[in-house]
Amino acid sequence: GAVVSQHPSWVICKSGTSVKIECRSLDFQATTMFWYRQFPKQSLMLMATSNEGSKATYEQGVEKDKFLINHASLTLSTLTVTSAHPEDSSFYICSALARLAGAPGYNEQFFGPGTRLTVL
Amino acid sequence: GDSVTQMEGPVTLSEEAFLTINCTYTATGYPSLFWYVQYPGEGLQLLLKATKADDKGSNKGFEATYRKETTSFHLEKGSVQVSDSAVYFCALRVYGQNFVFGPGTRLSVLP
Numbered sequence A: 001g002a003v004v005s006q007h008p009s010w011v012i013c014k015s016g017t018s019v020k021i022e023c024r025s026l027d028f029q030a031t032t033m034f035w036y037r038q039f040p041k042q043s044l045m046l047m048a049t050s051n052e053g054s055k056a057t058y059e060q061g062v063e064k065d066k067f068l069i070n071h072a073s074l075t076l077s078t079l080t081v082t083s084a085h086p087e088d089s090s091f092y093i094c095s096a097l098a099r100l101a102g103a104p105g106y107n108e109q110f111f112g113p114g115t116r117l118t119v120l
Numbered sequence B: 001g002d003s004v005t006q007m008e009g010p011v012t013l014s015e016e017a018f019l020t021i022n023c024t025y026t027a028t029g030y031p032s033l034f035w036y037v038q039y040p041g042e043g044l045q046l047l048l049k050a051t052k053a054d055d056k057g058s059n060k061g062f063e064a065t066y067r068k069e070t071t072s073f074h075l076e077k078g079s080v081q082v083s084d085s086a087v088y089f090c091a092l093r094v095y096g097q098n099f100v101f102g103p104g105t106r107l108s109v110l111p
Helices: none
Strands: A004-007 A010-013 A019-025 A032-038 A044-051 A067-073 A076-081 A090-099 A107-111 A115-119 B003-006 B011-014 B019-021 B023-026 B032-038 B044-050 B056-059 B062-065 B075-077 B086-093 B105-110
Touching: A004 A090, A010 A019, A019 A032, A019 A090, A019 A115, A032 A067, A032 A076, A044 A067, A076 A090, A107 B044, B003 B086, B011 B019, B019 B105, B023 B032, B023 B086, B032 B062, B044 B062
Parallel strands: A010 A115, B011 B105
Antiparallel strands: A004 A019, A019 A076, A032 A044, A032 A090, A067 A076, A090 A107, A090 A115, B003 B023, B019 B075, B032 B044, B032 B086, B044 B056, B056 B062, B062 B075, B086 B105
C-alpha cells in the first residue's frame, strides 16, 4: 500500500522555540493531507486539513497562528509548532489522501508513523 | 454530528482467548467503517474495513461485519496472540468528509 513518512519521529525542545514536523507521501501524490494530535491514552483529534497550494482548514479550537501548516508540494506537508510550550507536548500524526488506481474518485487515507513532541 | 462509541478497556486476555471489541456508530450519511491498530510508539495502521451493509472485513485473523440495522462494527478474533497487544480504533468516514475515530481500546494479551 501507499507509504507516508514523518520526520522527525521524536523531538525534544525548549519552551519558546519552534519545531517543524514533515509529512511526506513516498509513492503517491496527495493533494490533501491531515494533521492529528493524540494525547496519551486518548483518540486522535483532527487539527487541520492541508490542501496543496492553498491555505489549511483548521478545526474549531485549533490556533492557526500557533500551528502553521504548509502544503507546498503534492508530496510534502509541514506542521510548525511556534513558540512551543509544555502543553503542546503530544503525539502528532499526519495522514495523506490517495486516489487508488482503478477506483477513480475513491480516496483512501494513509497514516504516518507519528512524531512525539516533548517541550521542556 | 457523526460519532463512534467503543468499549474503552483496557482489555486483558490470555493468549489464545477469544476477542470481541464492540463498536457502534451514528452517522448522518452512509459511512464506510474501519478498524485501525496502533502498536506502542507507532502511528495507525489500517486493520480492516467495510464499505456497505453486511460486508465483512477481515485481516490477520480479525473480522468485523458492517451491521446497518444495529449500527455496529464489532471486531472479533478467535485466538489472540501476545503480538496483538495494541490499541484498536474503530472509525467511520462518510464519503467526502473527515474520519471520525472512537476513543480506542487498549488490548493486552498475556502469555
